[in-house]
Amino acid sequence: MSNLPADLKYTKTHEWVRDNGDGTVTVGITDHAQDALGDIVFVEVPENGRTVAAEEASAVVESVKAASDIYSPLAGEIVEGNAALADTPDAINTSPYEDGWIFRLTPADMGALAGLLDAAAYEQIVADES
Amino acid sequence: MLIQEQSRTGRRATAQAPLHSPEVADIPEGLRRRARPALPEVSEMQAVRHYTRLSQQNFSIDTHFYPLGSCTMKYNPRACNSLAMLPGFLGRHPLAPETHGQGLLACLFDLQEILKAVTGMHAVSLAPSAGAQGEFAGVAMIRAYHRARGDHARTEILVPDAAHGTNPASAVMCGFKVREIPTGSDGDVDLDALRAAVGPQTAGIMLTNPSTVGVFDRNIQAIAQAVHAAGGLLYYDGANLNAILGQVRPGDMGFDVIHMNLHKTFSTPHGGGGPGAGPVGVSKRLEPYLPVPLVAHEDAGYLWLTESDRPESIGRLTAFGGNMGILLRAYIYARLIGREGMGRVAEFATLNANYLLARLQEAGFEAAYPERRASHEFIVTLKREAREFGVNTMDFAKRLLDYGYHAPTTYFPLLVPECLLIEPTETESKEDLDGFVAAMTAIRHEAQETPEQVKGAPHSLPVRRLDDVRAARQLDLAWTPGASEDAHG
CATH class of the missing domain: 3.90.1150.10 (Aspartate Aminotransferase, domain 1)
Known part of the structure; x- marks a missing residue:
């Protein structure tokens, strides 16, 4: 089974969310997602200050197999996109939960975070898919 | 090896070189090239062998089984090519008067009629010069239709998640928002999700049927009903038309607009991003918006219909009348196989696909939709x-x-x-x-x-x-x- 840190929240569309404790969260894609996509060759991160709705397509990840939308797990305002991914898109493959983060946002309602999946529930979804 | 790597200064194919360099005195000094172009300098034999070797390395339908199928391009019968190369077609200038091109116009008019008959649409324009441009034209006509009725609230196009990536792209290029509709585990569009998504904001839905998962959507009538009841239009992506050619017609399924990829269904060439053709067909209510030019037939003969005849047209998509060479090949293909042949195309395409699916399943491979009969294609996971x-x-x-x-x-x-x-x-x-x-x-x-x-x-x-x-x-x-x-x- 792929690596699923217990302190993160997850979505059924394979994003992870980390509560940074300062009113912002960080978003990326899971180890399972990067493995399924294969080698990432291009990432388009959202602009700072953009307001996104929950489940809105907010970034694009392109691998040798496919281009995939990344959905914002929560509604809020984008604080920062990971600019380093422009030169090192493969960070999503090698370090999906650390260097490979995609964007940070300030959620409109931090309480919505609790409504996302925990590691066990996400693991079950992945198991059902395969 | 690149041919440039064989280059040696001064080496040429003298027998092929012009005796005298042409005069270029009328080209202004500032526009003339100062340095020689970086062309390879090789002998005639080197050039011949280089390109012959490259052609031998081709993995092509002329040499190998090619199960990409009509998804990319079908086999191109040689007859289509040789007939489209007749000097009367090749030598015709696009600005020549209609009276000097009645033969070509007759072929184009007949092609319009054949495509109308085989798709069940009310009118056809041959103008779009590729499938993607046909999609753009189709969605632009949907937009024009709603606008002409003063219905400006329709801002969304529905696209199933199994759709070709060009569908959402075409919708966005025409200024629409895309809403994705999920596919059920049986391969059909999720009807409940569709019914929940339609409303006064729905401009239309873009459907491929049979879909990209290789099954014919059994709920097509219910889909058409739901979208039409909400005031939206149905767009048919002709990518998989080969599966139903001469058997089922998109017009009868309730579609309002369709694009056809001639290279997929009508055996025209489509290589290296070369010229294509993506004719569009429409129902009666969309006819005024068809892209121009169109070919009409009156007592005096064949003639072009242009902006002055069709003031509500979405306009021109290409210079002159479209990609003539491609349109001609499709016309010749249609005439070669005839009305009965069209029906056999779909029969044998689906028979071959279902035979291959059954044999692969016997051999232990897993079908993605095992309970469904394949259309002209199928998925193995x-x-x-x-x-x-x-x-x-x-x-x-x-x-x-x-x-x-x-x-x-x-x-x-x-x-x-x-x-x-x-x-x-x-x-x-x-x-x-x-x-x-x-x-x-x-x-x-x-x-x-x-x-x-x-x-x-x-x-x-x-x-x-x-x-x-x-x-x-x-x-x-x-x-x-x-x-x-x-x-x-």
């Missing part, structure tokens, strides 16, 4: 092979090349993991289909016993496995004069 042997779909695809088979479409549609989308088309014999099954079976055996042999494939081709990751990350698209060029002057 290799997720079990990937999990158990660590050999994925791309490895199978590359190893097929060693066995003399072009790989089917890989990793599309995106909603089926580790998938091969296989489409034999109507032109393959039973023996060729059996050979493909034997190769797939042999590769699976290798995946079990000697997986490295599959993962390292291809082994027997002039080029081994390409590093597509490096190619995507470090784009290198053009040859530039480098050190070797300097050394030779």
Whole structure:
């Protein structure tokens, strides 16, 4: 089974969310997602200050197999996109939960975070898919 | 090896060179080239051998089974090519008066009529010069229709998640928002999700039927009803028209607008991004918006209809009348196979696909939609092979090349993991289909016993496995004069 840190929240569309404790969260894609996509060759991160709705397509990840939308797990305002991914898109493959983060946002309602999946529930979804 | 790498200063094919350099006195000084162009300097024999060698390295439908099928391009009968090259067609100037091109206009008019008859649409325009442009034209007509009625609230186009990527792109290019509709586990559009999504904001839905998962959507009437009841229009993506040609008509299914990829269904060439043709057909209420020019037939003969005849047209998409050479080939193909032949295309395309699916299932491969009959194509998922042997779909695809088979479409549609989308088309014999099954079976055996042999494939081709990751990350698209060029002057 792929690596699923217990302190993160997850979505059924394979994003992870980390509560940074300062009113912002960080978003990326899971180890399972990067493995399924294969080698990432291009990432388009959202602009700072953009307001996104929950489940809105907010970034694009392109691998040798496919281009995939990344959905914002929560509604809020984008604080920062990971600019380093422009030169090192493969960070999503090698370090999906650390260097490979995609964007940070300030959620409109931090309480919505609790409504996302925990590691066990996400693991079950992945198991059902395969 | 690039031909530039064979270049030696001063080497030429003297027999082919002009005796006198042409005068260019009328080109202004500032526009003239100062340095010589970086063209390779080679002998005639070197040029002949270089390009002949390249052509021999081609993996093409003329030499190999090609299960990409009409998804990419069908076999092009030679007769279409030779007839379209008749001097009367080739030599006609696009600005020549209509009276000097009645033969060509008659062919185009007949092609419009044939496409109308076979799709069940009310009118057809041949103007769009590719499938994607046909899609753009189709969605632009949907927009024009709603606008003309003062219905400005319709801002959304519905697109099933199994759709071709061009569908949402075309909708966005026309200023619409895209709303995705999920596909059920049986391959049909999720009808409840569709009914929940339609409303006064719905401009239309873009559907491919049979869909990209290779099944005919059984709920098409209910879909048409739901979208029409909400005031939206139905767009038919003609990508899979080959499956139903001469059997079922999009117009009868309730579609308002359709684009046809002539290279997919009507056997026209489509190589290297070359010229294409994507005619559009419409129901009666969309006719005023068709792109111009159109060909009409009156007592005096054939003539072009242009903006002055069709003031509500979405306009022109291309210079002159479209890609004549391609349109002619489609016309000739349609006339060669005739009305009965069209029906046989769909019969044999689906028969071949279902035979191949059944044989592959017998051989132990897993169908993505096992309870469904295939249309002209079907999906096999290799997720079990990937999990158990660590050999994925791309490895199978590359190893097929060693066995003399072009790989089917890989990793599309995106909603089926580790998938091969296989489409034999109507032109393959039973023996060729059996050979493909034997190769797939042999590769699976290798995946079990000697997986490295599959993962390292291809082994027997002039080029081994390409590093597509490096190619995507470090784009290198053009040859530039480098050190070797300097050394030779």
